[in-house]
Amino acid sequence: MRNIVVVVCLVCLLSVGIGAAGASEVVVIKNGRVLPMNGPAIEGGVVIVENGKIVRVGKDLPVPEGATVIDAAGGWVLPGLIEAHTTIGLRDDSGPYGSSNSDELSDPATAQLRVLDALNPFDKSIKHAREAGITAALVTPGRGNVIGGQAAVVRLAGKTVEEMTILSPAGIKLSLGEGPKDAYGGKGRLPSTRMGSAYVVRKALLEAGEYLKKTKDYEAAKAKAKGKAKDGKAGEEAPAPKRDLALEPLAALLDGKFPAFVECYRADDIMTALRLVDEFKFKAVLIGCAEGFRVAGEIAKRGIPVIVGPMGIGPKRIETMEVTIANAAALAKAGVKVVLEAEEGTLGIGALEELPLAAALAVKGGLDRDQALRAITLTAAEVLGVADRIGSLEAGKDADVVVFDGDPLNYRTRVKAVLLGGKVLFGTVEK
Amino acid sequence: MRKIIAILGLFGVLSVGFAPAGNAMPGAEEKVVAIVNARILTVTKGEIAKGSVLIANGKILEVGADVNVPEGARVIDAAGCVVTPGLVDSHSHLGLGPSGGVTEDNEMSDPVTPQLRVIDSIHPEGIGADKGQFRNALAEGVTTVIARPGSGNVIGGQSAVIKLRGGTVDDMVIVFPADMKMALGRKGGYASKGVMPMTKMGTAYLVRQAMLDAADYRDALARYAKEKAKKPESVPPARDLKKEAMLKVLEREIPVHIHVSAADDIMTAVRLAGEFKFLRLSLGHAVEAYKVADELAKHGVIVVVGPLMITYDDDGKLVNLADFLVKRGVEINIMTDADVVQEQFLRYQAAIAVKYGMDPAEALKAITINPAKLAGLEKRIGSIEAGKDADLVVFSGDPFDIQSRTLKVMIDGKVVYEAK
Numbered sequence: 093m094r095n096i097v098v099v100v101c102l103v104c105l106l107s108v109g110i111g112a113a114g115a116s117e118v119v120v121i122k123n124g125r126v127l128p129m130n131g132p133a134i135e136g137g138v139v140i141v142e143n144g145k146i147v148r149v150g151k152d153l154p155v156p157e158g159a160t161v162i163d164a165a166g167g168w169v170l171p172g173l174i175e176a177h178t179t180i181g182l183r184d185d186s187g188p189y190g191s192s193n194s195d196e197l198s199d200p201a202t203a204q205l206r207v208l209d210a211l212n213p214f215d216k217s218i219k220h221a222r223e224a225g226i227t228a229a230l231v232t233p234g235r236g237n238v239i240g241g242q243a244a245v246v247r248l249a250g251k252t253v254e255e256m257t258i259l260s261p262a263g264i265k266l267s268l269g270e271g272p273k274d275a276y277g278g279k280g281r282l283p284s285t286r287m288g289s290a291y292v293v294r295k296a297l298l299e300a301g302e303y304l305k306k307t308k309d310y311e312a313a314k315a316k317a318k319g320k321a322k323d324g325k326a327g328e329e330a331p332a333p334k335r336d337l338a339l340e341p342l343a344a345l346l347d348g349k350f351p352a353f354v355e356c357y358r359a360d361d362i363m364t365a366l367r368l369v370d371e372f373k374f375k376a377v378l379i380g381c382a383e384g385f386r387v388a389g390e391i392a393k394r395g396i397p398v399i400v401g402p403m404g405i406g407p408k409r410i411e412t413m414e415v416t417i418a419n420a421a422a423l424a425k426a427g428v429k430v431v432l433e434a435e436e437g438t439l440g441i442g443a444l445e446e447l448p449l450a451a452a453l454a455v456k457g458g459l460d461r462d463q464a465l466r467a468i469t470l471t472a473a474e475v476l477g478v479a480d481r482i483g484s485l486e487a488g489k490d491a492d493v494v495v496f497d498g499d500p501l502n503y504r505t506r507v508k509a510v511l512l513g514g515k516v517l518f519g520t521v522e523k
Numbered sequence: 524m525r526k527i528i529a530i531l532g533l534f535g536v537l538s539v540g541f542a543p544a545g546n547a548m549p550g551a552e553e554k555v556v557a558i559v560n561a562r563i564l565t566v567t568k569g570e571i572a573k574g575s576v577l578i579a580n581g582k583i584l585e586v587g588a589d590v591n592v593p594e595g596a597r598v599i600d601a602a603g604c605v606v607t608p609g610l611v612d613s614h615s616h617l618g619l620g621p622s623g624g625v626t627e628d629n630e631m632s633d634p635v636t637p638q639l640r641v642i643d644s645i646h647p648e649g650i651g652a653d654k655g656q657f658r659n660a661l662a663e664g665v666t667t668v669i670a671r672p673g674s675g676n677v678i679g680g681q682s683a684v685i686k687l688r689g690g691t692v693d694d695m696v697i698v699f700p701a702d703m704k705m706a707l708g709r710k711g712g713y714a715s716k717g718v719m720p721m722t723k724m725g726t727a728y729l730v731r732q733a734m735l736d737a738a739d740y741r742d743a744l745a746r747y748a749k750e751k752a753k754k755p756e757s758v759p760p761a762r763d764l765k766k767e768a769m770l771k772v773l774e775r776e777i778p779v780h781i782h783v784s785a786a787d788d789i790m791t792a793v794r795l796a797g798e799f800k801f802l803r804l805s806l807g808h809a810v811e812a813y814k815v816a817d818e819l820a821k822h823g824v825i826v827v828v829g830p831l832m833i834t835y836d837d838d839g840k841l842v843n844l845a846d847f848l849v850k851r852g853v854e855i856n857i858m859t860d861a862d863v864v865q866e867q868f869l870r871y872q873a874a875i876a877v878k879y880g881m882d883p884a885e886a887l888k889a890i891t892i893n894p895a896k897l898a899g900l901e902k903r904i905g906s907i908e909a910g911k912d913a914d915l916v917v918f919s920g921d922p923f924d925i926q927s928r929t930l931k932v933m934i935d936g937k938v939v940y941e942a943k
Contacts, residue, residue: 182722192722193722193723193724194722195721195722196719196720196721196722196724196725197717197721198713198717198718198719198720198721198725199719202724202725202728204728204731204732205722205724205725205727205728206724206727206728207724209723209724209726209727209728209791209794210722210723210724210727210787211787212785212786212787213786213787213790214785214786214787214811214814214837233724241724251786251814251815251818252790252815252818253787253790253794254790254794279717331746334739335735335738335739337728337731337732337735
């Protein structure tokens with residue numbers, strides 16, 4: 093066996109580009125404590141990567157000839173971490189062309205907007221995140237609009253959003269509570285109240301329901317006309333319903349094509365979200381849920397997952413005053429599928445790079461260790477609808493791997509190496 | 524298909540101060556003009572160290588090293604001089620008013636204004652602080668410009684190609700509409716008003732919606748045509764100037780030019796072009812194009828570089844953008860964005876690219892044949908070839924040498940500028 097020193101300089105990365113295509117080399121990570129997330133830890137395990145995909149995970153696997161070897165001795169090997177709720181790439185205020193693009197505050201209902209049209213792959217915070225082992229994220233519009241637009245799951249590397257996209261649209265972003273009130277209340281516009289926000293959602297979904305029905309009726313009529321034509325009788329073709337870019341994604345939501353990601357913090361806002369779900373029967377994922385512990389049973393009863401936001405450290409907003417680090421554990425105990433987010437910015441941990449710290453705090457608050465680590469990897473992938481691609485170290489999945497120099501839940505642990513799509517993005521690996 | 528139209532303008536008084544519009548008098552056979560002993564940069568057929576150009580009836584008759592000058596021709600001896608095609612500025616706001624003043628560039632009442640036509644705003648000489656800018660441009664060899672609305676609106680309006688031959692705007696227009704002007708990546712004056720677009724998502728949506736509206740309009744027209752065949756008394760859909768203009772983009776009658784700077788916005792432009800199958804996409808400025816050069820080459824996107832000719836990458840390294848892009852297979856043009864850089868400085872814009880290493884022949888293409896191609900006029904202007912319009916410039920030396928003087932400028936065979 094050979095140990096090869098792999099030192100990847102960041103300058104090279106920039107010039108090479110990081111697309112999934114063309115990653116033909118074999119990379120082997122060995123000697124680490126492998127946490128595949130879909131099964132028990134493997135001490136001194138081996139992960140073999142080929143053509144950008146994981147091909148084998150196990151113990152005592154032979155290292156293929158000519159492979160690049162990363163010696164992870166003493167380290168922990170995990171799937172790339174997933175940040176389940178962020179506006180990364182939308183709010184770059186640096187540089188001559190930087191600008192904040194997370195909130196289109198000209199209209200509180202903008203389902204027609206797509207984050208991919210605003211995501212800047214060159215935003216430095218994307219680079220910082222991937223070097224911290226966060227290899228994918230759900231990018232959503234901000235919380236200013238009640239209906240913010242279409243979110244996307246992206247890998248945090250690439251020169252174009254096409255290269256980055258794993259799933260788009262991943263869902264529709266909704267926001268209840270103080271966000272839309274802050275954005276529109278001062279202007280004397282709807283929604284100035286929580287009642288107003290709920291109405292904005294209800295009105296849009298009613299219209300979307302009609303749109304969906306019209307579309308389905310049209311498709312049925314078309315199919316029928318085609319059938320008639322086969323019988324030799326020409327069917328009169330009904331006119332297609334006029335396309336509506338705002339109603340189209342909401343109709344898809346009602347049709348169960350993807351979930352709504354509903355940002356809400358106070359218990360009453362969470363209940364409003366659940367009321368809307370009951371009324372319109374759409375798939376939902378809750379985001380934030382600072383007071384989730386107060387209505388955990390209600391959430392669990394409906395089988396709705398929660399991406400838990402603030403952990404209770406750092407500054408609080410009026411609607412996150414009651415948060416406790418025991419929130420995630422309480423939700424999990426009630427049977428809610430829990431995902432953890434860094435909630436970067438002013439609310440939570442303070443930096444996206446510190447996502448593992450959110451998991452560590454949740455553990456301090458009573459959440460099971462393994463569950464906490466899954467909450468930033470496999471569970472996140474499941475809830476975001478991308479578990480076929482990422483979230484665990486399994487044969488066939490994208491080779492997004494992070495090597496820590498110790499327990500990721502220890503505050504002193506640092507990232508040693510990151511693989512994204514099978515390419516070594518970052519890492520100094522010793523002999 | 525691009526329509527080349529002659530517009531009969533009833534408004535607009537003939538300007539004073541320089542050569543009036545030059546169509547030959549009908550029936551009058553013009554004398555042949557011969558520029559002899561010149562170093563000729565043909566652009567498309569290489570360089571002739573010492574040769575002649577024959578001109579008759581506004582067209583180039585012949586060009587070469589061994590050209591017989593016919594009896595009775597008017598001979599211009601250009602010994603020691605350099606002859607180039609008339610320069611073509613790929614992007615200009617000439618005649619729209621002084622920068623920083625009350626300009627005519629942007630109709631900031633609505634972010635989507637495809638119905639506006641730049642020719643309705645162009646002053647044919649330049650006004651205020653810009654007075655005389657057309658003449659100044661000619662005096663540095665610029666004979667044709669692509670005139671466009673500004674970039675305040677997401678969809679700014681319809682562009683025109685004009686020859687700076689004087690007269691009314693209608694006399695100068697050679698192609699209209701030339702393309703649809705759009706702008707991405709900036710929020711312009713709307714964010715502060717709380718009006719969409721306040722984000723890049725909003726900007727992309729507005730383009731998408733406008734294209735969709737055009738498609739609806741197309742369908743309504745098609746339905747009407749079908750109905751009319753059955754019932755002649757059917758009522759046609761009301762004309763909609765906005766949708767009518769966007770329909771030209773949708774039906775691939777005119778290309779699209781997009782003002783853009785950041786790499787992500789550049790890719791949004793590429794995405795929209797792919798989604799709606801734009802006839803041709805050109806990008807203006809595209810300062811961060813070097814970050815996605817391979818994508819641009821792959822998609823055949825044309826980049827119009829300027830007014831900023833050089834930039835610095837994230838590591839602080841100088842990027843000579845025009846040269847960088849050409850070397851990666853991207854077709855480029857060079858612009859002044861007049862009056863950001865004044866129209867007469869077009870050749871100096873290209874000279875900056877040459878200074879930092881660009882092949883002078885490539886730089887000359889970027890201000891002659893390449894913009895001609897962009898405007899769909901490569902068979903008519905942009906190089907010195909028999910049959911093309913006799914738009915020619917005689918420089919005292921290398922056109923990229925700032926010391927070189929412009930001695931003579933011709934448009935359609937007429938001398939429109941002569942050094943005193």
